[in-house]
Amino acid sequence: MKLKALFSIFRMKTAEGFQYRLAGIAGATTSIFWVLVEITVYRVFYTYANNNTAGILAGLTLNQLISYSWLTQLMFLMQPMSIDSDIQSKIESGNIALELCRPLDLYTHWFAKLTASRLTPLFWRGSLVILVGMLMPASYRLGPPASLINLILMLLSFFSALFLCTTYGVLMCVVRMGITWGNGPTYMLMLIGGVLSGAYLPLQLWPDSWQRFLLLQPFAGYLDIPLRLYVGSMSPQTAFAAITLQWVWTLIFILLGKFLLVRRLKTIVVQGG
Numbered sequence: 001m002k003l004k005a006l007f008s009i010f011r012m013k014t015a016e017g018f019q020y021r022l023a024g025i026a027g028a029t030t031s032i033f034w035v036l037v038e039i040t041v042y043r044v045f046y047t048y049a050n051n052n053t054a055g056i057l058a059g060l061t062l063n064q065l066i067s068y069s070w071l072t073q074l075m076f077l078m079q080p081m082s083i084d085s086d087i088q089s090k091i092e093s094g095n096i097a098l099e100l101c102r103p104l105d106l107y108t109h110w111f112a113k114l115t116a117s118r119l120t121p122l123f124w125r126g127s128l129v130i131l132v133g134m135l136m137p138a139s140y141r142l143g144p145p146a147s148l149i150n151l152i153l154m155l156l157s158f159f160s161a162l163f164l165c166t167t168y169g170v171l172m173c174v175v176r177m178g179i180t181w182g183n184g185p186t187y188m189l190m191l192i193g194g195v196l197s198g199a200y201l202p203l204q205l206w207p208d209s210w211q212r213f214l215l216l217q218p219f220a221g222y223l224d225i226p227l228r229l230y231v232g233s234m235s236p237q238t239a240f241a242a243i244t245l246q247w248v249w250t251l252i253f254i255l256l257g258k259f260l261l262v263r264r265l266k267t268i269v270v271q272g273g
Helices: 002-018 021-048 062-078 085-093 096-101 106-135 148-177 184-196 208-216 224-231 236-267
Strands: none
Touching (some): 062 106, 062 148, 148 184, 148 224, 148 236, 208 224, 208 236, 224 236
16 A cells, blocks of 8 residues: 555656646757757867877767767756755645655655656656757767667666665755755755766766765766766776665665654654644
């Protein structure tokens, strides 16, 4: 019965997301324009920069970088960049008390909601961006995966990234429950996650001295690890360790989220009315 209830929540949240088709198309247009600007900048950089610059030393070719840029716009949609509007309104209005009256664990309830909200944009906005990327002229086109095994590993890492993003999103909702003076701290934490995921600049283009830290920190699993597997800048031999790291951080976020939620519910003060 509990699984049936959670599936119903997931289905309703997904159906709600599909209602905003025009917003998805507008968002896809923005993403496509952004990718074209990014690719133009990278082409200038690779054409005129010294051959000893970071990207070339890191083994990331221009074609790999172009594919990375297109797929970034797909995977960025899974990242929690804001608190779910429904959950936030209930926290701010005091209606969080209604959530506590449901015969469901609050953590799994929010997890089902956020999983649906992470998946829905991939169908409208994400699929349009990828389709346009595949139809672009050769110099701007989304390339194929490095190999079939790389594609399979990328898909495994992709689903791992979905759960990683969702558990961090739930953690941010729990953190927001304990803040009575605004959304600033949670937005800053989520923005840091976006930057360290490689969404704004591929992590391989960061300084060499940072590379070990960048791969071990949790947000590389959002986006950078799956895309490295797709373009082939990460070998299949290291994929198992990378995907395992994604799940380790997912488990850490789950345990931390549940621990903080239990503490918050013991001391929660419902505001509003």
